[in-house]
Amino acid sequence: MIKEKKRYVAFRAYYETESMNSLNSTDIIKWISRFFIEIFGEINAAEANITLIEYNEHKKMGIVRIALSQLDNFRTAMALIRKYRGNDARIEIIGVSGTIKKCREKFILGKKKKQEEEESQISS
């Protein structure tokens, strides 16, 4: 049986902190998957198999796992998000990666960028 390919998507949530309590990981995954279902339907959502890997409430950043076949649809759905329970909110996709480790390093921790900057400073 061929294993289905997946991708890890790093995202950042923006929402009004004054009028809303900070969202925890359950709120975030409900918000994302409900919106995806609203736009692309239940069949596509079942194929996408959206899973929240991690979410940092302070940074408002997280990682979601998604089937590669539904990646474009997922990005479209995230771009169309504008509200959360009537309040201003949006989700920005920071980047997509093939492994959790790379996704975390590249987009959440920003290690690679720092390393590159340090290397460039040393070389100069």
Place this chain on the structure above:
Amino acid sequence: MRTFILTRLNMKDEVEHVTKLIDNISNIGFSGIFLTVRYSEYGKHRNMIKDVISTYRDNFDIAIRIDIDERNRNKIKNILTSIRKNVDIISIAPDKRDLAAFVCRDRRIDVIDVTQNNFNLFSDSMLRMCRENNKVLEFNLIELLYTWRDRRVRILGKLRTVARRALRMHVKFFITVSPESFYDLRNPSEIIYIGKVLGFPREYVKDSISIVPSEILKINREKRSRDFVLPGVKIVKRPERKEEE
């Protein structure tokens, strides 16, 4: 490397709000905007626009775009005569068939807005006329962000119909999300993904926020220059005036 242009940022009374938005727009990957003002408010906003443009003179390209909100043909002609030399882009959203035909034929108008009120005007013949007269259609997707379920489905359906026809007729188009606040901002890749919802191929959407607007801007700026004579003809060197002794 591609440069992306946001083809609509509506001018507001508060300059600070606009400059904040422009800062955010430049941070998310755009290298220029069309600062849009309705003709009826142009006089009021003229000085503010100058202030905004002077703030970003070197590092961000700001073009002035006028949205004509007049519906009388003769008045539109007068408006065009008075403003064509002063602004970079002129757009209009016709609401009746005869006005749409007039707008298509007038070469001083660059962009035709596709809005909720004029979906049904864009028949095959109208789109053919748009192509022949080098007009650009603008699909503003901001309504998709603010509507829900049934209403969104209805708008999306109509937009997709016009988009399919425009694609078939090879009409140039812009795709934009005119931001009113920080939460409306979408970076170029997000606009490309939203644009795909309309049924356009990815490359076409990419061109619609980069090559198409920058080409129109380039041509119009060339036309506004002192040396322009005709498309393809310009004054290379002016004769030096001999001073009378």
